[in-house]
Amino acid sequence: MKLKQIFALLGVALLGLSACSKDTPKTNPASSGSLAGSQWEYIEQELEDDGKTETTTIVLRFIDGTKFVTESTSVTTQGGTILKSETDTPKQGTYTYQGKEVTLTTTRQDDGKIVTSIVRLVMDDTNQTLAGTVTEDGVRKGIIYTRKK
Template sequence: MKLKYIFTLLGVMLLGLTSCGKKDAPETNPFVGTQWERTATETNSTGAFQVTTVTTEEIHFVDDSHISYQASVKVTSEDGTINKEGERNKTELTYVHKGAIATSNVTVAENEKVHHIKFTFTIDGSKQKLTLVASSEGEKDDIRIFTRKK
């Protein structure tokens, strides 16, 4: 009789362990709360003058469906004099994700033209690099690599 109860108990435990597989667990969003940064430096010569432009971009995945984006620009002369410095307004977008890929679609009106832009964000396996691909109809894709800030 005791043997029957032991096998019943083992059977129930085994059934409990196998019924809650990995597929049953809710999918977590790897983007939530992450912050990313990219700094690009460009040097241009205009006649006798050389100017350096440093652009810093930041992306923050605020929650399960919202992104904030902000960029700052600093232009300096050869001698280190700051010619121009400023931040762009913070932009908020919505996004959807599936695994390590998130997408956001934006419509922008510029010079009486309407542009539909699709942003695709991909996190690498180590979760330390974010690749952003911006696609627009008829234009070459813009690819930018961000590193994890937080």
């Protein structure tokens, strides 16, 4: 009789676990083929000559299958005290995701001209990162976004 109860309990547990697995969405972009709904974060710290530290955090949110938004926050500290905090206006753009490459495209007006910026990022599924390079003030630098959710 006890053996029958144990098998019944195991059967119920297995059915419960298999039902829960169907409720869990595919969160790995590589397996789902989409970045929609995911958030990624890039943090850069710069130590200034006067002992101040400027920390810039950029959050990259993929809204749907073609649109993204970036939000940037900069915090300047010295000796653990926050001296200044700035949040930039969110920037919108479009993206494509093919294979492991994400191409971000933004447009802005600069002196009456429309300027298009393109950034290519490569996904590392294992570490859940997007890595690439950008040119800022004539200097190329590497950037790595880490997945938040």
